[in-house]
Amino acid sequence: MKKIDKTKILSTAYKNWEANLEDTNQNHGKYDSSANEHYIDVVMNLLHIQNGLCAYTEMRLCNEDLITEGKWTEGKYANRTPQFKGQLDHFNPTLKENKAWLWSNFFLIDSDINTKVKGKKEVDNILKPDTDDYNDETLLEYICDKNIFIANTELPIELQKRINDMIIKLGINFDPVVDNRRRYIADKIKQIEYEIEDWNSIEIDEFPTAFRMCRIQNQ
């Protein structure tokens, strides 16, 4: 799970509206994604900064050509019916009631992770990928033979427990994700082994964190 930089705002129309709600301490109202005019802008802005990947699992949610800056006009995403997989996640579900449109609480994630894994579970900000303190290299380890992430084993046990708990809640080790990641990385490494590609030239458009950690362990 890569760090996500939320400072790059393309959806300025939405962001101004949200900032105004926050500045004036207003309730955001009942959350209804389809009824909100900013929904697509929020989704596409998130996909832009997440490189079209699920914020937690790094599975691909849309084609790269959909997330270029050229698709935006005056703070709005031009195509109102873009094709993408995934759902808007309220990282902290308790904020959904009054702060449903809070930018800092949004991530775009795989639909199954949202509905089948994360749901309304209580969260720990230790693995919130847009926080200043978040650093995948210091917090996570990738175990190549098992294709799973675990907490960095150098960290204190109590901290490892918190991280491991969040890895599960965010679906990072959800079986279908592990399967997809295993197949994807095995294919890339096989191409490198056969010298069809090398570590620098091979194109990685999914699971970049796992691949990067595998590369370090392989070299």
Add this chain to the structure above:
Amino acid sequence: MKIRDIHINEFQQFKDLHLDLTYPSGHEKAGQTLNKVCFIGQSGTGKTTILKIIKDIIFSSLIDVTSQRKIPKKAYYINAQYGDSLDEMGKFLEHSIDNVKNYFIRKNILPIEEQTNVLLYFPAEILDINKKIENQFSSSGFDLFATDNEVIEKIKIEKERLSTKHSFDFSSDNPTEIWNSILFDSREYMVNELSFSQKISKALVKNSGKANELVNEFKKWQKENQNPFKVLAEVLNPIIERFNIRVKDDFDFDKAEDLDFIKLETIHKAVVPASKWSTGTKQIVLTAIPIYKLDTTNTVILIDEPERSLYPDIQNEIINYYTKLAPTAQFFFATHSPIIASSFEPWEIVELKFDYKKGKVFQEKYFDGKRHIDNYFINPQYLRWDSILTKVFDLKEKGNEKRIEKLMELAALGKKIEKEKDKSKKAEIYKEYKKLSELLDWEIK
């Protein structure tokens, strides 16, 4: 009769569903009707409904309406094949002609009398009929003390009556009648054997010469007439012996009940009354006997939930077992079992899924492009059970959620071993690693 395709225009959860039930191109039987079909899908997707539609169409009194002025929209219909001729059979949408309900069409009608058994239907609730058999069967058996002539006459009448029955619905037919029909030859055999036994006993008292003559006659009869219970034993025992029971193929004529129904005994020869049969035993006995005993030449056989009460090892064999009992029949199964599904070629599986947006059920395709064997990307026969669950039955997880927690624990232990400098401590942690690997069935590489 074999079914080539099913069309459901509008019925319950279905709309514009078309199922092609022929072998795809590239197959050695390309274009021919499938020998067996397996419906899978979430509860409510209509697996049982389709079995009932087939039953409904074939069982109903079929009316030729090709002369109708206007053919109304059909609710559903099938194309059935008799040799080279094709027969469209279906049911109109209710109220479509002068509020006539259940109005059936049938073209190219082949007189039903000229066919062998057209259809056998085994509902998922097949076990329920066992109770009815227990309650009713004994009251309708042949009279143990009737004279020979009375018995022969009764057999003759019964034979004639049964020859007109061409369909067997185990969900609604009278079980006594149905089982009388199925076990007719067995009962006839028993009556004859009993008759010999009575005659020999009487002759022994009066005239030993006559008795010897009768004994020889009896032996000759036995040679000419195979004991049908021995045949049934050959059919059922390979499966039910794994339940520690087998078919009883000798009779004790002191008990009138011996004439009622098939008897099972433990491998130590203790009779197991029907009321004490396990549910798995009932499932096998109540389905396999009719499939084996009835004439199933080109018969459509519908079996809902064949896996019921059967342990995985039997589930793994049951489809092959049934199809061997009726090699020229066309089978339709509806199941929730991945093991059952693994017995089918991909084109024999009809996976039904909900289209939540359109509010209807559709068939999941297992091929890309043209329906050709080379274009199929799923083959349940090649997959492990766990892969069938994830690839065919769409189960997301590979195990209980606890498993991933423990797998992460295992990974952390592995890291701990790598970092530990002290050899004895390393060995100690490895012991823990090995134990957890075993619990997770994780292969140490």
